[in-house]
Amino acid sequence: MSDNQNTPGQDVAARDTAAHPERFEDPGVPAHRSRLTDVDPQAAKRNERLIALIFGISCVGAIASVVVYFAVRPDGTTAGTRLSTALLGVTMAISLLGIGIAAIHWAKSLMSDHEHVDERHTLASSPEVRQVAVQHLADGVEDSGIARRGVLKGAAVSALALFPLTFAVPLISSVGGDWNVSKFRHTLWERNKRLAYDPTGRPIRAADLTVGSAAHVIPEASQEEMQSHEWITEKAKAVVLLVRLNPEDLRSDQSPEGETWSYDGIVAYSKICTHVGCPVALYEQQTHHLLCPCHQSTFDMADGAKVVFGPANRPLPQLPITVDDEGYLVAQDDFAEPIGPSYWERLK
Numbered sequence: 001m002s003d004n005q006n007t008p009g010q011d012v013a014a015r016d017t018a019a020h021p022e023r024f025e026d027p028g029v030p031a032h033r034s035r036l037t038d039v040d041p042q043a044a045k046r047n048e049r050l051i052a053l054i055f056g057i058s059c060v061g062a063i064a065s066v067v068v069y070f071a072v073r074p075d076g077t078t079a080g081t082r083l084s085t086a087l088l089g090v091t092m093a094i095s096l097l098g099i100g101i102a103a104i105h106w107a108k109s110l111m112s113d114h115e116h117v118d119e120r121h122t123l124a125s126s127p128e129v130r131q132v133a134v135q136h137l138a139d140g141v142e143d144s145g146i147a148r149r150g151v152l153k154g155a156a157v158s159a160l161a162l163f164p165l166t167f168a169v170p171l172i173s174s175v176g177g178d179w180n181v182s183k184f185r186h187t188l189w190e191r192n193k194r195l196a197y198d199p200t201g202r203p204i205r206a207a208d209l210t211v212g213s214a215a216h217v218i219p220e221a222s223q224e225e226m227q228s229h230e231w232i233t234e235k236a237k238a239v240v241l242l243v244r245l246n247p248e249d250l251r252s253d254q255s256p257e258g259e260t261w262s263y264d265g266i267v268a269y270s271k272i273c274t275h276v277g278c279p280v281a282l283y284e285q286q287t288h289h290l291l292c293p294c295h296q297s298t299f300d301m302a303d304g305a306k307v308v309f310g311p312a313n314r315p316l317p318q319l320p321i322t323v324d325d326e327g328y329l330v331a332q333d334d335f336a337e338p339i340g341p342s343y344w345e346r347l348k
């Protein structure tokens with residue numbers, strides 16, 4: 001199409017505007033401007049080499065991610081896990097970004113950028129129009145030059161073929177891993193275990209808490225215990241949010257008939273959301289609502305931590321508490337049900 005001719009769409013728009021003058025005029029497609037790669041074969045060749053290079057970088061990223069997966073395993077320390085995760089993320093990103101950038105650059109610099117206008121139809125297109133569409137697709141493939149540019153074709157196919165390795169290898173190698181979820185049924189809490197502030201480990205007296213206050217709580221442990229890797233891992237399951245309500249506002253807790261799991265308006269609930277396990281920690285004092293920041297599940301702390309909004313489908317498990325002879329808050333027992341997302345409960 002020459003730069004001075006109307007596109008078919010503009011012709012239709014002109015006729016439409018004449019018949020319905022109240023409608024605004026279609027500004028049409030801007031005049032076509034040739035790119036450097038359209039008029040300079042050397043420039044096209046340079047771009048072709050550049051695109052092949054980017055696909056090559058993607059291949060290197062995919063291979064590097066597989067190497068990193070096996071060579072840099074998490075060693076159980078936080079630093080080791082971070083390093084392994086960061087390297088995997090970077091190499092996967094290089095692999096995927098390489099494909100994306102090369103494909104975009106190929107489309108923008110080498111594939112035909114001539115405007116094609118397709119008329120709109122209210123119902124299914126006629127067989128003739130469909131035939132034309134198929135022909136357009138074939139022309140597009142021809143325009144892309146994929147058949148002529150063997151190097152690019154090979155580079156693109158290699159990058160696309162290798163990228164799935166970045167997630168397939170970790171997935172396959174995780175078959176047979178530790179999927180025993182029964183460990184989520186038990187936590188560090190046990191009878192007479194004191195409640196302590198997170199992260200200092202200082203035990204909490206009932207008298208320390210004023211009405212309306214909230215505290216992040218862990219099981220009491222010695223400083224030495226708190227440094228051990230096992231304790232830190234187990235602590236993640238035992239974290240609790242402690243809230244003191246006016247006893248008159250407390251409508252219910254989760255205790256069986258005749259018992260109570262709260263103490264003088266103080267209630268303790270698992271901080272691990274029953275939706276997919278985010279830490280719920282946004283407490284709204286006026287409404288007694290506890291909000292999960294991930295998907296906005298909201299739990300009523302005055303009413304057994306029942307779900308009042310959001311995708312979670314069961315209340316937060318309650319930690320039964322009381323006080324010992326010295327006035328410190330202690331657990332009556334472990335949680336009565338599994339903490340965390342509900343599917344753990346079903347997989348016991």
Ligand code: FES
Binds near residue numbers: 295296
């Ligand atoms: S993890 Fe809490 S609402 Fe989704």
